[in-house]
Amino acid sequence: MHELGVVFHMVDLLEDVGREQGLTRVSEVVVDLGEVSGVVTELFEDAWEWASNRHDLLRGARLRVNCIEAVTVCNSCGKTYPTVAHGRICPHCASPDTELLRGNELNIREIEAC
Numbered sequence: 001m002h003e004l005g006v007v008f009h010m011v012d013l014l015e016d017v018g019r020e021q022g023l024t025r026v027s028e029v030v031v032d033l034g035e036v037s038g039v040v041t042e043l044f045e046d047a048w049e050w051a052s053n054r055h056d057l058l059r060g061a062r063l064r065v066n067c068i069e070a071v072t073v074c075n076s077c078g079k080t081y082p083t084v085a086h087g088r089i090c091p092h093c094a095s096p097d098t099e100l101l102r103g104n105e106l107n108i109r110e111i112e113a114c
């Protein structure tokens with residue numbers, strides 16, 4: 001399960017931050033999750049539940065997932081469009097020369113300590 005690996009990585013990161021800042025308990029973690037990051041929100045939340053309860057620092061911490069809509073820009077006409085609806089082909093000019101602007105991220109945005 002891909003999501004579990006992602007969560008383990010996140011837990012490591014949070015423990016580093018917790019150590020650096022001398023936190024004993026985290027109450028909430030806010031994560032920016034891109035629409036096309038490949039992470040399924042529900043599985044991610046389940047994995048978080050499982051993993052966070054195995055670490056004193058994170059036990060009972062709430063996970064808030066902030067979904068980031070995926071946007072692609074077309075290099076031919078310069079317009080942007082929603083990635084999920086149209087994929088790699090520009091709906092304005094039908095060019096395949098497009099680039100993902102955002103929607104691929106998975107970042108920890110905020111950590112709230114008790």
Ligand SMILES: [Zn+2]
Nearest residue numbers: 074077090093
């Ligand atoms: Zn275009």
